[in-house]
Amino acid sequence: MAEAEREEYDAAAFFERMLYLHVEQPLNVQDLTIAKFSTMPGSEKAAAVLATPEVWRPFMAPLYNFIFTCIEVFLERHFIESYRGPDGRVYASTEEWIADLSNFKASTTWPNKDAKDCITRLFSFQRLPAVDVLYAAALKGPLSAYPKFELVKLMFDKRHLFTHRGGIIDNKFLQKYNDFHAQDPQEMLPPSSVGKSAFLERSWVRDTLSEARAFVSFVGAAC
Numbered sequence: 001m002a003e004a005e006r007e008e009y010d011a012a013a014f015f016e017r018m019l020y021l022h023v024e025q026p027l028n029v030q031d032l033t034i035a036k037f038s039t040m041p042g043s044e045k046a047a048a049v050l051a052t053p054e055v056w057r058p059f060m061a062p063l064y065n066f067i068f069t070c071i072e073v074f075l076e077r078h079f080i081e082s083y084r085g086p087d088g089r090v091y092a093s094t095e096e097w098i099a100d101l102s103n104f105k106a107s108t109t110w111p112n113k114d115a116k117d118c119i120t121r122l123f124s125f126q127r128l129p130a131v132d133v134l135y136a137a138a139l140k141g142p143l144s145a146y147p148k149f150e151l152v153k154l155m156f157d158k159r160h161l162f163t164h165r166g167g168i169i170d171n172k173f174l175q176k177y178n179d180f181h182a183q184d185p186q187e188m189l190p191p192s193s194v195g196k197s198a199f200l201e202r203s204w205v206r207d208t209l210s211e212a213r214a215f216v217s218f219v220g221a222a223c
Contacts (some may be wrong), residue, residue, distance in 0.1 A: 011077035012220050018070045023063045024209060053201055060200035061162040068159040074216050076125040082223055083138050108137050109130050128156050134156045142223030152215050155208060167198045
């Protein structure tokens with residue numbers, strides 16, 4: 001694998017760069033492909049096929065999943081950039097923070113023992129509830145203060161469904177999805193959905209791009 005030239009970006013700029021290169025740009029290429037075939041003489045059949053949503057669905061899960069990889073990397077980098085210890089210390093990396101975890105936990109005010117105990121040497125920025133605890137205690141900016149935090153949690157649950165369940169709906173996801181849509185029964189999934197394959201449309205992935213950017217913008221400003 002070829003190595004790219006080393007480039008330095010802050011957390012927000014890195015998030016935007018990765019999101020554009022690995023999610024938005026592929027979507028744009030798809031749009032251009034559809035538009036090109038729709039104007040080429042003799043390409044009516046190809047244009048009709050490319051305009052069919054089902055053609056693009058297999059490409060959507062990897063793009064959707066990468067949006068959340070970008071969010072996780074942002075949350076990790078932003079935390080390291082933003083945290084200042086009582087002595088003004090700045091950690092150079094996540095590894096340095098983890099290595100100094102005992103001192104970090106001792107110098108941070110925790111709401112309760114459970115919150116303190118969820119920050120371990122195996123801490124993962126993939127676990128949104130734990131990151132919420134970390135940001136609330138260390139940066140005084142809980143992620144859950146975001147007005148659409150429940151939507152963000154559901155989007156992470158969708159990513160988990162495609163990453164770890166192959167897109168097959170299970171009872172756990174069904175419950176979370178229907179709880180979120182409790183005020184809108186028409187959006188709820190029937191029990192018969194369990195065991196069936198979920199899918200993602202291109203328009204949904206673009207909507208998720210917008211939601212991801214709004215969430216990251218909030219975190220960057222609030223923390």
